[in-house]
Amino acid sequence: VVILDDGRDYTPADVERADIVARHGISALANAGTYATAKDRAFVDDVTTAYNARYLLETVENEIQRADRYGHPLSILFLDLDHFKKVNDSHGHLAGSEALRALCRLLERCVRNVDTLARYGGDEFTIVLVDTDHEAALQVAERIRQTVERQSFELEAGLSLFLTLCIGVSTYPQDGTCRDDLLEAADQAMYRAKAAG
Numbered sequence: 001v002v003i004l005d006d007g008r009d010y011t012p013a014d015v016e017r018a019d020i021v022a023r024h025g026i027s028a029l030a031n032a033g034t035y036a037t038a039k040d041r042a043f044v045d046d047v048t049t050a051y052n053a054r055y056l057l058e059t060v061e062n063e064i065q066r067a068d069r070y071g072h073p074l075s076i077l078f079l080d081l082d083h084f085k086k087v088n089d090s091h092g093h094l095a096g097s098e099a100l101r102a103l104c105r106l107l108e109r110c111v112r113n114v115d116t117l118a119r120y121g122g123d124e125f126t127i128v129l130v131d132t133d134h135e136a137a138l139q140v141a142e143r144i145r146q147t148v149e150r151q152s153f154e155l156e157a158g159l160s161l162f163l164t165l166c167i168g169v170s171t172y173p174q175d176g177t178c179r180d181d182l183l184e185a186a187d188q189a190m191y192r193a194k195a196a197g
Contacts, residue, residue, distance in 0.1 A: 045119040047097050048104040056118035056126050060179045063116075063128055067172050074172040075137030077127040078186035079107075079144070080194070082164045084123040095155055102153045103163065110144045126183070134171040141167040166193040 003010075003018055043055035051059070060076070067074040081103075088096040100123065107117050107125065116128040127144075129137050145167055153161040168190030170176060175185040 048100050048119050050104045050108075050125070051116060051118040053118060053120050056116065056120065056128070057179060059116045059118075059128055060182065063130055064172055064177070064179060064182070066130075068177075072131045073133040074182075075129040075132045075134060075140075076170045076182050076186040077129065077137065077141050077144070078120070078168040078170075078183070078190045079125040079127070079165050080167075080190050081123040082166060082194070084163070087161060087163075091155075091159060091161075095159060095161075098155045099153050099161055099163065102155070103148065106148065106151055107144065110147055111140070126186070132171075134169065134174065137169045137171060141169050166190050168193060 003014075043051055045052040063074050066072070084096070087099055100119075104117070104119070104125075107127070111117060111127055111129070114130050118126050118128075120126045127140075129140060132140070145165060149162070149164050151163070153163060155161060168186040168188065170182050170185035170189060172182055176182040
């Protein structure tokens with residue numbers, strides 16, 4: 001707030017009016033900050049701080065439109081941890097949550113900044129790979145699978161875990177031209193990978 005001086009002294013009433021304006025300004029800025037934080041949190045998973053399914057669905061819609069407009073490929077990876085229920089049953093849900101957070105940090109390092117990692121639910125994650133054809137997406141999926149398999153996840157209390165996962169891949173437009181078809185194709189490919197061991 002800037003108060004301009006016309007060469008006269010400020011009266012107590014001037015100072016009071018300036019104080020009222022400043023307090024209203026502070027309140028408006030605080031409300032705007034609270035709104036922005038709430039809006040951001042609506043798209044973020046509480047456990048992992050990755051994006052959530054709501055954000056994923058919106059992103060896939062937008063990326064399909066972009067891929068269609070520019071004629072670029074778009075691929076979806078659907079990841080599911082193997083036997084993750086055993087982690088929660090053996091070590092507790094807090095350890096399971098800690099493992100999911102560590103996995104997210106690892107997955108973030110495996111993809112580009114332009115790609116989108118989201119927790120779909122439970123121990124399922126989805127990655128949207130922009131400008132990535134099917135062959136390249138398969139290579140990314142295999143690299144991620146191997147990276148996770150080799151990683152020792154060091155949790156609190158000296159607990160070390162090794163995790164494995166299965167990944168399904170779908171690509172626009174050959175596997176689907178709408179969001180639900182692409183996600184379903186990647187999900188089904190992941191289940192085929194699980195069934196094949």
